[in-house]
Amino acid sequence: MEVFDLKEMEPEEKAEVFYNVDEFNSRLIDLPAGGKIPTCDMDSYVLFYVVNGKVTVTVDGEEKKLDEGDCLVTEPATLSMKTENGARVLGIQISRR
Numbered sequence: 001m002e003v004f005d006l007k008e009m010e011p012e013e014k015a016e017v018f019y020n021v022d023e024f025n026s027r028l029i030d031l032p033a034g035g036k037i038p039t040c041d042m043d044s045y046v047l048f049y050v051v052n053g054k055v056t057v058t059v060d061g062e063e064k065k066l067d068e069g070d071c072l073v074t075e076p077a078t079l080s081m082k083t084e085n086g087a088r089v090l091g092i093q094i095s096r097r
Contacts, residue, residue, distance in 0.1 A: 006051045006090055022095065029081075029089040031055070036082035045094040046079065048072045053087025 019026040049071045057064050058080045
């Protein structure tokens with residue numbers, strides 16, 4: 001068993017994977033004010049949990065605003081994310097069977 005303090009964790013680089021097994025991987029995404037994740041095609045299921053801050057996530061052209069504590073789960077899709085004031089987000093990619 002491993003426990004991770006996502007509010008205190010300092011990733012070595014942006015979106016560092018901190019847990020990886022065949023079925024899924026977990027990464028901590030630190031976005032500075034005005035930061036974004038460019039549009040990308042994901043072939044896995046994705047879960048985003050906003051640890052702190054606010055983000056706007058676009059999934060297949062549909063925009064959703066997420067506040068601290070919100071969680072979004074999506075099937076494989078085209079995704080992007082942006083923030084105005086900065087945010088820390090847990091991202092989990094879950095492999096398709």
